[in-house]
Amino acid sequence: MTSIRATGLRVRHRKTLALDSLDLDLGTGVHGLLGPNGAGKTSLIRVLATVARPDAGRVELLGEDVAGHRGLAGVRRRLGYLPQEFGYYPGFTVREFVAYVAWLKEMPAARVPAAVERAVARVGLADRIDAKVRTLSGGMVRRVGIAQAVVNDPAVLLLDEPTAGLDPEQRVEFRELLRELGVSATVVVSTHLVEDVAAACTEVTLLDAGRVAYRGTPEALTVLGESSDGPGDHPIERGYTAALRAHRAPGEREAV
C-alpha cells in the first residue's frame, strides 16, 4: 500500500530549484534517501513532514492530501519526524522533551508517560530518561531525537541524517530499530552513509539536482556497483556513483 505519494513536487529556495517536478510513491518498509549535498533530500523530507509547502505539486500521506486542513491534522497525528537539527528547551529532561512532542501530536494524556518510556527505551536511553537533554553527548541527543520521532508509533516516519554522531555500536542498534519499525510503517531515511542503506533499507531512492536519479533495492544497487569500475570501496558505493553518473550523462538515463 502506498503511504506517501508525491506528484510533480517543485520546491524553490531563492534562485535554486531544490525539487524539480519530482514524482515518488513509497509504501511500507525502510526507504533510504541518498544523494549528494544539495540534491534535495532535506527539502523533500521537510515537505513530506508538512513543515514546508511545495511551490507546486501535490503530496498525499496515508491517503490524505496534506494541502487540506482537515486531512493535515489526521496525518500529523500519525507522522514522526527527525529534522537534521532539532532544538529543545534547555531546561527539559529527556522525558519532558519527548512528552512535549507527544503533546504536539495530541496523544491521549493517559498514554503519554508509558509511550515516552517505551520510546526512550527503544533508543537505549532508559537510564538517562531524567537527565537534562543539554547534559547529554551529541550521539545521545541524536537518539533523543529519534525517540521523539517514534513516540506516537508513527505510520510514516521521516528521519533526516539520523545516524549523524552515533558511534558504530549505536548505528548497528539503530539499524535494528529501523528494520523493526519498517515492518509496519513507511520509514524514509535521508543519509550519506551508503552502508546504513545497504544494511537496513528495503528500497533506495537516489536524488540528484532535485530529481529521482535511481530507484531500486540495495541489492540491485550493489549489483550495479559490481559491474562498474567507478570509485568506491564497496560495491554499493560504486553502485551509488555509477547510478549518479549514468543519470547525469545525457542519453544514458534509460540504461539505469
Add this chain to the structure above:
Amino acid sequence: MTTTHVARAVTTTRGPLLYARSRALPLTVAALAGTAAFAVWAAGRLDAYLDPDRRVPIVALAPLLASAVIGASLYSASDELDRTAVRPWWPRRLAQLAALTALAALLLTPAVLGHPETFGPPAVLRNTLGCTGLTATAAVLLGARLSWLPAFGYVTAVYLGSTTAHGRAATVWAWPTQPGAQPGAWAAALTAFVVGATLYAVRGARPEGSRG
C-alpha cells in the same frame, strides 16, 4: 515503576505545563514581577504626587522593559518540530501574548495609581499595548531574541525628542509620552498591538538557530 514514580512521570509530562516551560513562562512572569517592583520603587522616588508629569519616565519606560521581557518569551527552541503540531498554533500564540500583556499592565499599575487623565493607569495600559505590539511585530520580522530592539529605539527616540514636539501629529507618533486621555495616542498604540498580535498569531516568531 513505583506509585510515586508514576505520579511524578504523569505530572512532569503534562502538555500545557511543558508548553509553558518551553516558552520560559515561569521565568517571564518572575521577570515581569521584578520589572513592576522596580517601577514602583522608581515611582516612589519621583515625588509624583507634587506633579503627575514627573511620572513620564515610568509611564514610557516601564512598559518598554515589560515588552522586552514578553518578546523574549516568544522564542521557540524547537521551531521545526513545533511546525508538525496537530493543532493550529494561532490560538496558543494569541493567548500567550494577550495574557502576558494583561499581566504586565496589571503589575505595572501600582506604580502609577491615580491621575487617570494624565499619567496614571490608562497611560501605562496604552503603552504596554503599544510596546508589546511593536515587540511582537519585531519578533515576527527579526526573531524573538532581537524583538526588544525596534521598540527600544523608537520609545527612546520619542522620549528624548517629544519634549519639543507639538501639534496633532505629535499626539500620534509620540504616543509613549502622551497623557492617558489622548485619543490619537490610544489609536496609535492599539493599532501597533493589533498589527503585532495578528502577525505573531498567524506567523509566529521568525525561526532562529537552536540554543539547545
